[in-house]
Amino acid sequence: MNAVNPALRLVEKELYVYFKTYYTELTYVILFPFLLVWTMGVGIGRSEDPVTIGGYDYIEFIAPGIILMSVVTTAFFNTGFIMLFEKEYQGSFDGVITCPISAGEVVMGKILAGTIKSVINGMIIILIILLVMDYTPPWTILLSPLILFVSALFFAAIGLMLGVVLKRGYHLGTIGNIVVLPPTFLGGIFFEVDNLPDGVADAIRLSPVTMMIDGTRKLFLFGDANIGIELVVIFVTSMLLYLLATKIFEREVIS
């Protein structure tokens, strides 16, 4: 009887490598919060007419979205690059697919690994931000791993698809910027979506990425634990992306 699904073996191995080389991650997760607090807090906060949105300091308003963006960017690029690197450069990917593991299990393992790593990074970033920012969060911040997890799942699935399809690393970089930046920027990281014209705002609110940002902001800022709809929509969309990624994987790898 097989106790451990092979997908989890992929996760185990990626986490092993992740922690083995954690010093590179650590550089990022420490630098990023300081960069955020300094540029936004010092740069914008010291102006004579400080910006506030809905009664919150601007930095408080944008911090949840930026943390989310950091998590989903890591999920996307980590999953995509590892897939592409193993497939095109290292050759170790052939060692995996010649084992008794299905396409769905490979895809699930890779997506889960990227998701878990990016959520770990995200939690450390949150801790550091809370330490360096003069801000006391509501208790709902404790629920943030949930929204970060489903959001990372969503972007890890897209990253994996591109990692499977693309042949060159720099293409992933270019396309990644198109995939990650527009929906996160438009999703209201830096402004209130309500300020947009009605039709545009309604359309943007339907985007799962906007729900990710709204959900994160509810937990970080508003103390609102009512994120059920956001979680369900993002999770279901992520699962659809997982199924699509499995189809693409089968088409590309099992030709």
Next chain:
Amino acid sequence: MPETVIKIEKLAKHFGDLKAVNQVDLEIPKGEIFGLLGPNGAGKTTIIRMLIGLARPTSGTATVAGLDIVKDSVEVRRIVGVVPQTNVLDRELTVRANLVYHAKLHSMKKIRYEKTIDNALELVGMTDRQDADPITLSGGMKRRMTIAKALVHEPEVLFLDEPTTGLDPQSKRALWERVSALSKKGITMILTTHYMEEAELLCDRIGIIDQGRIIALDTPRGLKKILKGEAVIDATHDGTVDFSVLKEKDFTEDMEVGPDTLRLYTAKKKEAISYLLSNFGDSISSVDFHEPTLEDVFLHLTGKELRG
């Protein structure tokens, strides 16, 4: 009659108009080392990829140990070991950790894989390098490690896809010894290669493959009998002579004439060479002879160089 482990019936794989594998029929009994010999692009790797479920056949069927290669592909991969053309090493893991990772992907329990990893490392002669970082290994060692990886789960069938390509002669010979040792353990093997000496040395039977079709299938000795005679004589000439008279000579079994080459298959090499030199000596610039090889068989059957 030994049990058939691999059974292939009218297997085909087309990529658009290209028939990479074209109506291949093959049966391989348990314990045999079967060689697929052919030039690059002949369809060898495609056959292996189909047998392990990583390429879908366009038509035809095949089973490995009774398992259907399409419906039961994951189960097929549980009982086969694969040594692909590229080394499948994870550079973030040590040699042993690579093998442990492989064992876990095969759902093996620790108590079993610790032992099989020791055995695999010993077989490929890498016990003393098990804690090494793969990037510090030579090309030959990486290849041996890839073979060890394919053996960890104790496969019934082993696919070796051009296992010695890119290796120096010494590493190549060492690897041949290891493959021979494996065959003594009763593992059925399919080996693809474009090195005739490798196929001749290791394989019980050889299928010569060209343009997706198996054009000849026999033991190495049997294949060479396709070429009548005990020797192959190769001569180069200035293109001014008509060699048709040779066809009538009783020392000629078969012959092929090119613009500046002559190939003669004969059972009487002394007589043939003597005749050539006495009658065409002015036009012939060199004469060479050798025992028939698999490459000669391939050339004879296809008119193409094996390593093309």
